Amino acid sequence: xxxxxxxxxxxxxxxxxxxxxxxxxxxxxxxxxxxxxxxxxxxxxxxxxxxxxxxxxxxxxxxxxxxxxxxxxxxxxxxxxxxxxxxxxxxxxxxxxxxxxxxxxxxxxxxxxxxxxxxxxxxxxxxxxxxxxxxxxxxxxxxxxxxxxxxxxxxxxxxxxxxxxxxxxxxxxxxxxxxxxxxxxxxxxxxxxxxxxxxxxxxxxxxxxxxxxxxxxxxxxxxxxxxxxxxxxxxxxxxxxxxxxxxxxxxxxxxxxxxxxxxxxxxxxxxxxxxxxxxxxxxxxxxxxxxxxxxxxxxxxxxxxxxxxxxxxxxxxxxxxxxxxxxxxxxxxxxxxxxxxxxxxxxxxxxxxxxxxxxxxxxxxxxxxxxxxxxxxxxxxxxxxxxxxxxxxxxxxxxxxxxxxxxxxxxxxxxxx
Numbered sequence: 001x002x003x004x005x006x007x008x009x010x011x012x013x014x015x016x017x018x019x020x021x022x023x024x025x026x027x028x029x030x031x032x033x034x035x036x037x038x039x040x041x042x043x044x045x046x047x048x049x050x051x052x053x054x055x056x057x058x059x060x061x062x063x064x065x066x067x068x069x070x071x072x073x074x075x076x077x078x079x080x081x082x083x084x085x086x087x088x089x090x091x092x093x094x095x096x097x098x099x100x101x102x103x104x105x106x107x108x109x110x111x112x113x114x115x116x117x118x119x120x121x122x123x124x125x126x127x128x129x130x131x132x133x134x135x136x137x138x139x140x141x142x143x144x145x146x147x148x149x150x151x152x153x154x155x156x157x158x159x160x161x162x163x164x165x166x167x168x169x170x171x172x173x174x175x176x177x178x179x180x181x182x183x184x185x186x187x188x189x190x191x192x193x194x195x196x197x198x199x200x201x202x203x204x205x206x207x208x209x210x211x212x213x214x215x216x217x218x219x220x221x222x223x224x225x226x227x228x229x230x231x232x233x234x235x236x237x238x239x240x241x242x243x244x245x246x247x248x249x250x251x252x253x254x255x256x257x258x259x260x261x262x263x264x265x266x267x268x269x270x271x272x273x274x275x276x277x278x279x280x281x282x283x284x285x286x287x288x289x290x291x292x293x294x295x296x297x298x299x300x301x302x303x304x305x306x307x308x309x310x311x312x313x314x315x316x317x318x319x320x321x322x323x324x325x326x327x328x329x330x331x332x333x334x335x336x337x338x339x340x341x342x343x344x345x346x347x348x349x350x351x352x353x354x355x356x357x358x359x360x361x362x363x364x365x366x367x368x369x370x371x372x373x374x375x376x377x378x379x380x381x382x383x384x385x386x387x388x389x390x391x392x393x394x395x396x397x398x399x400x401x402x403x404x405x406x407x408x409x410x411x412x413x414x415x416x417x
Contacts, residue, residue, distance in 0.1 A: 002391050003417065004417045005389060005409070005416055007230075007414060010230075011235070011412055012235050013236050013408075014236075014239065015236060015238055018401070019044040019045070019213040021073070021401050022218075023213045023214055024043050025048060025073045026184050027184060028040070028043075029056075031211075033206045040211055040213065042212050042213040044401075047403075051074050052068070056078075059085070064088060064090065066078060066090070067092050069094050069097070070094045070097055071097075080152035080153060080156050081156060082131050084159055087131045088131070089128070089131055090126065091126060092127075093125055096328065096372055098125055101123055105152060106118075114134055115130040134159070134160040134161070137160075137162050138164075139153075139164065141169065142168075143169060143173065144169075146323055147173060147174035150168070150199075154199065158202070166200075172197070176248020176249075176251075177248060187209055188206045188207055188209055189205070216401070217241060218249045220252060220272075221252040222378045222381070224252055224256040224259075224274060226385065227274050228308050228312065235275045239271055241270055241271075241272050243270065248297055249298055249300060255293070260274050261274065261275045261276075290314075291314055291317075292318075292319075295319070297320075303375050306335055307335075307382070308382075311382075318352055321351050321352055322350065328400075331373065331376070338376065342366050342383060342387065343359050345359060372397055374399070377397050380392060
């Protein structure tokens, strides 16, 4: 399937964003660990969350085999959860998932008393897990690969015999996501101690609580991009965001502050109004002074910023993108390939991207490939505001995190065929 996206004459919209997938998935695991009978309010309807919820439910009804499709978070969290659950379990996923590494997590679980076997390729799913109460103890973990490994271990740490003493090595990526895990655990009565590169979690018991999930700041990033790329004055009201959010991607407001203003209205429910800033304020961002930013803490915002900066002709040098290589696709290579289709020659590094204004011959009728990656589809859809239209291949991938994205675009006046 291919969607053709065309922009509205002007943008004035009210959008209720989806619930946070990151928070929802963590709370599902904590709910299961606490045997919580309270329902989770405002749970995400994303594919990732739904597949994790169904897996946890089917486990309670006696199922021992789980297919989590392309849901990376679910693969990591469920692997750790099953490793400490009595029984023999098998977990697999899509072809892409079978090529996403999981050795670091598996090695750590085995080191603290787990038993896990690879069923096909060494170091990758599918897995056979022999669940049992884990010993715990001291481990070392590479903090530069994926915060989801660490979050998975943190959540099961209180249920081990000795707790966990985790020494992180290297640069810690996506630190706000790790902090999110700790803060959510505290709401369930679990204390964590983070001292420099060391995290200590003693044996404890999860306490059942009522919980309402925040709406998603990652989803908000695409509306910031839309407002920034609009040719005329634009305003979008985003409903349900938390100003003092535990989500690291709330930093999108600061990243776009030269292009988009953010105004809060707290009474009668949280609302944020985002409006286009005059392009005159962008003049200091010339080819002689590129926008430099380290995305180590917010890698999921990188695609949005890369595309927006190219279309606004803002040169940049972005670093801290190492985790993008092992996401739904190699996002660094995917960005380079798709930007070339619309005329932008972006240079890539192992953990970074750079653009200082180089252009190339665009395709006459470009079709953006999404690589089974929801963020590729949503980051490139706003391109139509500068080009008049853009075609997106396999647009249904947005269901992974923002199922209502195309309908919300229509509410804002975009034409989606």
